[in-house]
Amino acid sequence: MIKNNSFIPDNCEAVIVAPVLRDLLKSLEYELANRYKEALHGGFELNWSASTNDTCSHCERSGGWCGLNMTSSRTLVSACFCSDGRIASHNCSSAAGKGKKSTMKHGIIIGIAASAGFFVLLCVGFIYYRHKKKQGNSPSSKSLVQNLSSMSSSKDPEKGSSAHFQTHLFSYEELEQATNHFDESEELGDGGFGTVYKGKLRDGRIVAVKRLYENNYRRVEQFRNEIDILSRLRHPNLVNLYGCTSRSERELLLVYEFVQNGTVADHLHGSRASEGILTWPVRLNIAVETADALAYLHAVNPPIIHRDVKTSNILLDSCFNVKVADFGLSRLFPTNVTHISTAPQGTPGYLDPEYHQCYQLTDKSDVYSFGVVLVELISSKPAVDITRHRKDINLANMAVDRIQNGELDQLVDEGLGYQSNEAIRKMITMVAEVAFRCLQKDGEMRPPVKEVLDTLKAIQSEGYKVAKEGKDGADNGDDAGLLKNIAPMSPDSVMNRWVSRYTTPNTSE
Incomplete structure (x- = not known):
């Protein structure tokens, strides 16, 4: 037992001796003044047994409560606390004690009930206040803003x-x-x-x-x-x-x-697909303008990786010009690094498989996503469709398979004139080959988006030239003229690196 009582304040009216856990006893000897509360919070065991004499039993039988009372000399003595407020040395009078005790019990019960009722009302009021506050502040609370x-x-x-x-x-x-x-x-x-x-x-x-x-x-x-x-x-x-x-x-x-004409996804395979507004020239222009926006993002300092390129994030204005949107996942890309190590984020069907596997984000991740967009423009099919055959659920996989096997006709939207117009057929074929390169699983095999942009512009330019010659009455029987100024590309050749006459070599890899 600790005998040093120097820590006891002078203004204490009484000293209560309580046991503490043995493993705290040693530390109390050195830090008694600071840790005695901590020791008591640690818990202790208390053995209590009723007095062997009749003092308590007489008190309780008389309607009182047996306890200890401090005398004027600051000593504790046994006492009987009566329900009427009196303190007796042994017992309270039987009649008064029992009557008063009953009244006291009723008073205590009423007091507890009133307190409980007030607490319930307080809780209900608090819940109602929080509910109203949530309605007023809506989804994003002020605390989050702060x-x-x-x-x-x-x-x-x-x-x-x-x-x-x-x-x-x-x-x-x-x-x-x-x-x-x-x-x-x-x-x-x-x-x-x-x-x-x-x-x-x-x-x-x-x-x-x-x-x-x-x-x-x-x-x-x-x-x-x-x-x-x-x-x-x-x-x-x-x-x-x-x-x-x-x-x-x-x-x-x-x-x-406000961009009023919806998204490219709406027009290709969404709520507005039945309108058939997106002809091949419009789709090719969408491809060029989207590539132009991505090339701009990759060229600013520091470069920006969009990280969520998809047809539902490509808006169309009243003239069907492109407005790329939704930059919530975009990242600034330091110019002195080859990649950013980060957890993959994006949309299934558009996510770069190399990024998904290696957790390494590069500008080629946007190129892969744009390759999926090109295939959607060619096929009018969604990037993911669980109603397709299992191996074709992912549109990127489906496109690579069809192009490699020379079955592009099974991929292209029949309403684009692929079968009936030779010029359109050749333009779609070349765009499909660009998409094929963008969809290479090895990021280093994909062209930079600037090269993709230049190639698409060349295809578009030659297409306009052929269309103009046709309007001027020129002999357009041989639409092979569309390809005469563009380096030949085939599904086999795109498996290897190549440099178009209209592009600059990829020196960034």
């Missing part, structure tokens, strides 16, 4: 971004009014990490407003990433970011230009 302050200020449009262009800040109320309180009838669809609504700003501009639909840090990070990427870019084939809400607002919202 967590963004932990990110670098260089990514904060309010503090002067490192981007070349500043981002306009909208108020939540303005965007809520613009979208008619985010009316479901104004929904345009899914935007990667949020629902997109059509809206009209006070200045009359028609916009698309993206609203976070998941309340988690990863989605917030994608939101900030899209702001940081798009605020530094300007290209006619990239969607324009008009601004966003401040991090002090109740919701995270992005505001883009």
Whole structure:
């Protein structure tokens, strides 16, 4: 037992002796003043036995409660605490004790019931408050927005971004009014990490407003990433970011230009496929403009890897010009490295198999995804379709197989004139060969996107020339003229590296 009582404060009215665990006893000897509470929290065993005399039994029979009372000399003596508040040395009077005890018990029961009722009401009120607050703040809570302050200020449009262009800040109320309180009838669809609504700003501009639909840090990070990427870019084939809400607002919202003609996926195999608007010249132009946007991304300093190139992220305006969108997964690519080691992210069917296997992201990952887009433009088939034969569920695998086996006709959309128009047939064949190169599993075998762009432009240019000659009444019986200025390419030749007359050698690999 510890005999040193120097730690006991002078103003204590009583000292209670309690046993502690043996393994804490030694440390208490050295740090008694600081650790006695910790020792008691560690727990202890207490053996208690009723008194052998009749003092307690007499007290309890009289309606009292047996215990200890401190005298004026600060000593503890046995006492009988009566229900009427009196303290007796042995017992309380039987009649008064029992009556008072019963009253006291009822009082205690009523007090406990009242306390429990108040606690239940308090809990219900708290739950209701949280529910209303959640409804008011919607999917992205203010606390999540404030967590963004932990990110670098260089990514904060309010503090002067490192981007070349500043981002306009909208108020939540303005965007809520613009979208008619985010009316479901104004929904345009899914935007990667949020629902997109059509809206009209006070200045009359028609916009698309993206609203976070998941309340988690990863989605917030994608939101900030899209702001940081798009605020530094300007290209006619990239969607324009008009601004966003401040991090002090109740919701995270992005505001883009409104692109009214839907996505390429909608027109190829979605809700608008039956309209048959995308003729071959339109599709080839979509391929060229998408490649142009990707070439721009890969050429800026530092380069940007989109990481989610797919037909549902390629928007079309009223003239069917391309607007590449959704930069939530995009990454800045350091110029002094060959790859970024990161967990694979993207969309099944478009994801670079080498990136998926080796966790190494490169600019060739975008090239692979673009190869899938080219095949979709040729075939009008979705990138993944579980209703197809097992080996053809993945469109990229299906395309490689058909091209290698000389069965391109089984892949191409019959409505494009592949069978009836020789010029179109040869253009589609050459685009298919470009796609074949993009879909090589070995990233080093894929061409850089700039080379892909130049080749597609050459194919498009020769196609326009043949079409013009036909309109001018020139002899167009031999459409082989389409190929006369383009290096011949075959499904066999694309297995090896080649350099088109219209491209520059790939020196980046």
